[in-house]
Amino acid sequence: MNQARAFHHRIDKALHDDQLRRNFRSALSGIQAKREIQFPDDTQLQALREQARAVRASALIHQPELLERLEANLTANGIQVHWAEDPEQANAIIYGILEAAKARSVVKGKSMVSEETGLNQYLEERDIEVIESDLGEFIIQLAHEPPSHIVAPAIHKNRREVAELFHRFYPDIPYTEDIDQLTQSARLILREKFAGADAGISGVNFAVAETGTLCLVENEGNGRLSTTAPRLHIAITGVEKVVEKLSDVPPLLEILTKSATGQPITTYFNMISKPRQPGELDGPEAVHLVLLDNGRSRIRIDAELLDTLRCIRCGTCINYCPVYVQLGGHAYGTVYPGPIGIALEPQRLGLDQVGTLTSACTMCGACAEVCPVKIPLPTLINRLRAEAVNLQRTSTPLAGRGSLRKPGEASIWKIWQRLYSSPGLYRLFSFAATRMRWLTPVSLGGWTRYRSAPRPAARTLHELARQEGFRHE
Amino acid sequence: MSTAKQIYYFATCLVDLLYPKAGLAGMQLLRREGVEVIFPHDQTCCGQPAFNSGYRDEALAVARAQLACFKREIPVVVPSGSCGGMIRQHWAELFAGQPDEAQALAVAGRTYELTEFLVDVLHIRLTDLGEPLKVAIHTSCSARREMGVADRIEALVGQLDKVEVLTQERKAECCGFGGTFAIKQADVSGAMVKDKTDALRATGAQRVISQDCGCLMNIGGAFEKQHARQGDGPTAQHVAEFLWERTA
Ligand code: SF4
Numbered sequence: 001m002n003q004a005r006a007f008h009h010r011i012d013k014a015l016h017d018d019q020l021r022r023n024f025r026s027a028l029s030g031i032q033a034k035r036e037i038q039f040p041d042d043t044q045l046q047a048l049r050e051q052a053r054a055v056r057a058s059a060l061i062h063q064p065e066l067l068e069r070l071e072a073n074l075t076a077n078g079i080q081v082h083w084a085e086d087p088e089q090a091n092a093i094i095y096g097i098l099e100a101a102k103a104r105s106v107v108k109g110k111s112m113v114s115e116e117t118g119l120n121q122y123l124e125e126r127d128i129e130v131i132e133s134d135l136g137e138f139i140i141q142l143a144h145e146p147p148s149h150i151v152a153p154a155i156h157k158n159r160r161e162v163a164e165l166f167h168r169f170y171p172d173i174p175y176t177e178d179i180d181q182l183t184q185s186a187r188l189i190l191r192e193k194f195a196g197a198d199a200g201i202s203g204v205n206f207a208v209a210e211t212g213t214l215c216l217v218e219n220e221g222n223g224r225l226s227t228t229a230p231r232l233h234i235a236i237t238g239v240e241k242v243v244e245k246l247s248d249v250p251p252l253l254e255i256l257t258k259s260a261t262g263q264p265i266t267t268y269f270n271m272i273s274k275p276r277q278p279g280e281l282d283g284p285e286a287v288h289l290v291l292l293d294n295g296r297s298r299i300r301i302d303a304e305l306l307d308t309l310r311c312i313r314c315g316t317c318i319n320y321c322p323v324y325v326q327l328g329g330h331a332y333g334t335v336y337p338g339p340i341g342i343a344l345e346p347q348r349l350g351l352d353q354v355g356t357l358t359s360a361c362t363m364c365g366a367c368a369e370v371c372p373v374k375i376p377l378p379t380l381i382n383r384l385r386a387e388a389v390n391l392q393r394t395s396t397p398l399a400g401r402g403s404l405r406k407p408g409e410a411s412i413w414k415i416w417q418r419l420y421s422s423p424g425l426y427r428l429f430s431f432a433a434t435r436m437r438w439l440t441p442v443s444l445g446g447w448t449r450y451r452s453a454p455r456p457a458a459r460t461l462h463e464l465a466r467q468e469g470f471r472h473e
Numbered sequence: 474m475s476t477a478k479q480i481y482y483f484a485t486c487l488v489d490l491l492y493p494k495a496g497l498a499g500m501q502l503l504r505r506e507g508v509e510v511i512f513p514h515d516q517t518c519c520g521q522p523a524f525n526s527g528y529r530d531e532a533l534a535v536a537r538a539q540l541a542c543f544k545r546e547i548p549v550v551v552p553s554g555s556c557g558g559m560i561r562q563h564w565a566e567l568f569a570g571q572p573d574e575a576q577a578l579a580v581a582g583r584t585y586e587l588t589e590f591l592v593d594v595l596h597i598r599l600t601d602l603g604e605p606l607k608v609a610i611h612t613s614c615s616a617r618r619e620m621g622v623a624d625r626i627e628a629l630v631g632q633l634d635k636v637e638v639l640t641q642e643r644k645a646e647c648c649g650f651g652g653t654f655a656i657k658q659a660d661v662s663g664a665m666v667k668d669k670t671d672a673l674r675a676t677g678a679q680r681v682i683s684q685d686c687g688c689l690m691n692i693g694g695a696f697e698k699q700h701a702r703q704g705d706g707p708t709a710q711h712v713a714e715f716l717w718e719r720t721a
Contacts, residue, residue, distance in 0.1 A: 015660055322647040326664045359658055362651025365618035385527030413523050417531040421538040423515035430490055446659020450666055451694030454491050461484045461493035465512040470500055472514045
């Protein structure tokens, strides 16, 4: 199936799932309200956004040096650094580390980069047990589904659906729809896994070059347990997560938690700087960091597209997207859904693969208005639309440029151009359209499924203005 | 008091062909304030439809054809939030590196959305002559976010003392028009406009007012289709036509 048909198929499925859409509407309205409480003062919010933007922008400009410093400082701290060009390499590196340590079971903290690489499946195929320890990730792992949101991976499920899922997999636990009790059950199940796991795998929110510190933001303590209980910890993240200094972290952390979940601070904030030292009672004996490129260096080359990499994966753009709320995350069919997904995935995977995602945007700008690092998402999406249909722009490192150009559509725009750039021709056309307005089709495909057909007026404003004595020039 | 004695009126394509009465009402409002309204004969469209769809060369050719219409250093007033946003925000991108870039930027720099111009420049005062009416206001996303003039339409409608303004749920959410989005993602757009019209109906408003013809075509068209099935309900109207109707 070609990408456009596959996308429409998923959209169709989502739009016909009323329960799913109710789940999203209610969950997202809740998150929006919580976020707004955190930012009572717009001037302060704008100042914080600007600060966060500047920190991330500067980190991207200096990324090559910062990555070198990060590697040097991590190494000096005893954390081993690995570089991966693509998902396959990242997975192989992680599997290699696990093999060498004879690790057969892994507990995972939440990591979207590991979703990019398909790590769980890769490890499971090699007989390594992988348990997701973030509650949302745990739920969707039971359901064999990918995350539908980058911060709240199980947001598409309501409590009844979660209760049924628990009951199916853990029939011994009494059925309940009480969220606290469900969480408690998950905790008990996971505690055992933490105690027994050979290794923990986590993501990273910020990697600080100055000190060689890996920062991990979370709410459930599962991140802390994944990174301290097992004897081996492997962190995986994208190369763009590096920031320069420790003092860069507080503004990013503040705006991240307030934007993402409406919390002034998360319950846990982990700063990992070393493996266990002699005399220490806990912590992993070895810590590894896998830095994944996966197209990021290519994106970095383009001065405009570079902005995409400022993203701190807070999910706020998704929470405010009026299209996402109708569809949910799975309809996008990519690891990252919503506005950031539309902007990032075609760059990562190629316009020829997922370029039609760019059609799922009304350019309303709600995403850019809330993005904590001020990524101009609609501008990026518009640029991708242009790249997808344009054959001439040559300086871009984008894969699949021009691949969505359809001759029929292109010639319609050419005709439109002729008509609207020649005033005489336009007047002739609009005269005809108004005089023959009864010929306007009453059925216009998708438009008239939901609305009446627009109909030209009896006279254009060109004519009315003249009639009413307005000055023409 | 007004400082602008003369302005150019840029009706844009949807207004010219589909909503000329709204366009004319905007001109009449301006004229009543003592402004000489000039309607350049050769104007057509700001280029937005093609720009939005990724066809930038085509958009550029059309936008370029407008420059000759707005040569003099007087304000350009546009009765549409999204066209205003296109000119003020995106012409810079569209014309970047082109020989006529400076000219385009100059036009963009003196472009105003109609409600913005009425409030900020003309400080218009309105006297309501109409019957009591309940309305809801839908601000277009471009007026709200690209141009930052969402409160101007509120201020204008707020001056009418027999009009009660009701507020719909999720007021700032997009109505689902999005230009070619409504064609390319017709079903998503349909679901969005359904949510929007449901929220607007729930207020009990008799009329929905907007400053953008795209939103009007979408919301108004959906109302019409729904009325055909379920009887009466609100109608949608451009703010200029609404204001003129109640004050003239
Ligand atoms: S694009 Fe902005 S709002 Fe969206 S996830 Fe990234 S940082 Fe958050």
